[in-house]
Amino acid sequence: MPPADPASVDGGPRTGPVPGGAFHRFMDAAGRSGTLVVQPRMGFADPARMRAGLLATRDADATTVGTLTLDSFTRVGDYAAAARAAAQGHPLNGYPLVSMPVATTTGLLDGVSGEDFPVQVRHGSAQPGRIVEALIDAGLDATEGGPVSYCLPYGRTPLATSVQAWRDACRTLATLRASGVEPHLESFGGCMLGQLCPPSLLVALSVLEGMFFRQNGLRSISLSYAQQTSARQDEEAVHALRALASEHLPDTSWHVVVYVYMGVYPETRPGALALVADAARLAVRTGAARLIVKTAAEAARIPSIAENVTALETATSAAHSARRTAPPPSTGIEEEARVLVEAVLGLHDDLGQALIRAFARGYLDVPFCLHPDNAGRTRSVISEQGRLEWSDTGSLPLGRTAAVHRSRRLTSSGLMRALQHVKARYDGPADSLARAS
Numbered sequence: 001m002p003p004a005d006p007a008s009v010d011g012g013p014r015t016g017p018v019p020g021g022a023f024h025r026f027m028d029a030a031g032r033s034g035t036l037v038v039q040p041r042m043g044f045a046d047p048a049r050m051r052a053g054l055l056a057t058r059d060a061d062a063t064t065v066g067t068l069t070l071d072s073f074t075r076v077g078d079y080a081a082a083a084r085a086a087a088q089g090h091p092l093n094g095y096p097l098v099s100m101p102v103a104t105t106t107g108l109l110d111g112v113s114g115e116d117f118p119v120q121v122r123h124g125s126a127q128p129g130r131i132v133e134a135l136i137d138a139g140l141d142a143t144e145g146g147p148v149s150y151c152l153p154y155g156r157t158p159l160a161t162s163v164q165a166w167r168d169a170c171r172t173l174a175t176l177r178a179s180g181v182e183p184h185l186e187s188f189g190g191c192m193l194g195q196l197c198p199p200s201l202l203v204a205l206s207v208l209e210g211m212f213f214r215q216n217g218l219r220s221i222s223l224s225y226a227q228q229t230s231a232r233q234d235e236e237a238v239h240a241l242r243a244l245a246s247e248h249l250p251d252t253s254w255h256v257v258v259y260v261y262m263g264v265y266p267e268t269r270p271g272a273l274a275l276v277a278d279a280a281r282l283a284v285r286t287g288a289a290r291l292i293v294k295t296a297a298e299a300a301r302i303p304s305i306a307e308n309v310t311a312l313e314t315a316t317s318a319a320h321s322a323r324r325t326a327p328p329p330s331t332g333i334e335e336e337a338r339v340l341v342e343a344v345l346g347l348h349d350d351l352g353q354a355l356i357r358a359f360a361r362g363y364l365d366v367p368f369c370l371h372p373d374n375a376g377r378t379r380s381v382i383s384e385q386g387r388l389e390w391s392d393t394g395s396l397p398l399g400r401t402a403a404v405h406r407s408r409r410l411t412s413s414g415l416m417r418a419l420q421h422v423k424a425r426y427d428g429p430a431d432s433l434a435r436a437s
Contacts (some may be wrong), residue, residue, distance in 0.1 A: 021182035022118035024220040026065060027255055027289060036061065036283055036319045037290040039306040041122060043069025043094030045086055046052070049110040049339035050095050052306045058117045059249060060309045062316035063281055066112070066119035070094045075124040076155065078328035093302060097121065098134045105138040110374055118142060120186070123384050126150050126157040127165040132172050141176055144186035144222075146209035148364075152371040154194050158389075159359055159373040163352040167216050174217030182220045185213050186257060190241070192366050195263025196380050196418060198388050199237035200227060200336030201366065201396075207244045210254065212351040219252050222290065226259040227279045229421055230387045232328050238286035239327040240334035247432060257281055258317075264423045265299040271426035272296040276311050277318035284322035291315055299423075331387075336340035336398055340364065343397040362395030368415075382418050386425075 032036045044050045054066045065408035071094035073082035113119040120142040121135045150163035177182045189205035206223040214220050260279040267270040283291045292309040295303035343363050348354040356362040362375040377394030
C-alpha cells in the first residue's frame, strides 16, 4: 500500500522531534508512512498465556500493537474478586492488572513490549484511577475509554462520578509528560452501545471526549468510530470526525481508529472475516491510522490467540487491496455532529460539566441506552438503503439539521431485526454456500 499523505492520517503537529512514549511514537511513525496498524482486543488472566498472545500479535504478518484487555471484575472495581479468581485459577475474561503483582506484569511484558511493539490497556471502567496507576507502574503509557463512553453503556455509575474519575485519571496519566513520556488516550466515544447509534452522535461524542482529554492535560489522543450498517455512511462519518477533530484539537497529535462492527456479530467464519475485511477497507479509504479487529469466534466465546492472529492478518490483507478515496457526497453527518458539539460547548467552559449538563437537558441522548443519566427519548431506524437514521431526535438541538423519519418508528420486532441486520447480511451468503454444497 503506498504511503498516504501524512496530514490525512494524523491530525497532530508534524514539526520538531516526536516526544517519548512508545505508543505515541509508534503511531506517529505509522501515520507518516501511511501504514494501517491493526490491533486485537485480546486479554487472558494467565500471565503466561497473555505473554504468548502478545508475542503472537507482535509476530503476525501485519503491523500491530498489543493489547492488555482487562477482566470484568477489574472493570467494576472489584479488585478483591479479581485477585481471588486469579489465585484460585478460576477463568476470567481478561487480565486482572490491578490485582496482579507489578513484577508479574512487568515480567510478562519484558522482552515483548517496547518501541517497536507498544501495548495499550483496554478496560471498560467508569472509574479508572487504579487502572491508570497500575499501567503506569507496569511501564505502559496508553489506554482508552472516556467519561461518557465508559459510563453509559456499562452500568449505573452516575455520569458526574465518572466525569470526576476520568478527570483525575487523565491528569494522572498526563504526569508522565514531566518525565519525557507522551501518554496516549483513545476515546471510546465512537462505539456507544455498539450499534443503532446514528453516526453524527458517535462523531460528536468522540470529539467531545477528545476535547475533555485535552482540557485535562493530554496531547496524544485517538478518536474512534465503529463500523455501522452502511459503508458509504461510515465513510462520510469518518471524514466528518476528521474535519471536526482538525478544528477542535489543533494543538494535539491525534489519529482516527476504526472498530470492526461492535454489535451482534456474524456466526459463520466467512461472514465474520468478511466483516473484518470490509472494516479494514473502510479504514484505508478514510485515512484512519488504526483498526481494532474482531474474530470469527466473536459471536460464541472468547477467541483464541490463533483466531486473533487470523483476524489481524485478514484485515491487513484487505487493507493492501484498498486505497484512500475522496469523501462521498454529504448527507448531513458533519453538520449534525457540528451542531451537537457546539451546543455542548455552549453549556459550560469546563467540558466535564458541559457533558453532564448536555445529558441532563437531552442535548446528548443515546438511543436505547438504559443508563439513568440518559434521557432515552431518541430512537433510530435502519433505512431501506441500510443507513442508520433518526426516527426521533428527542431534545437533541438539531432542529431542521436532521432528517427525521418518524414514519419508520421501531416496533419490538423491528428492533430485533435491526439488531440482527449486520449479522444477517454477512451470514446470509455463507449460509447459502453451505446449503448449496
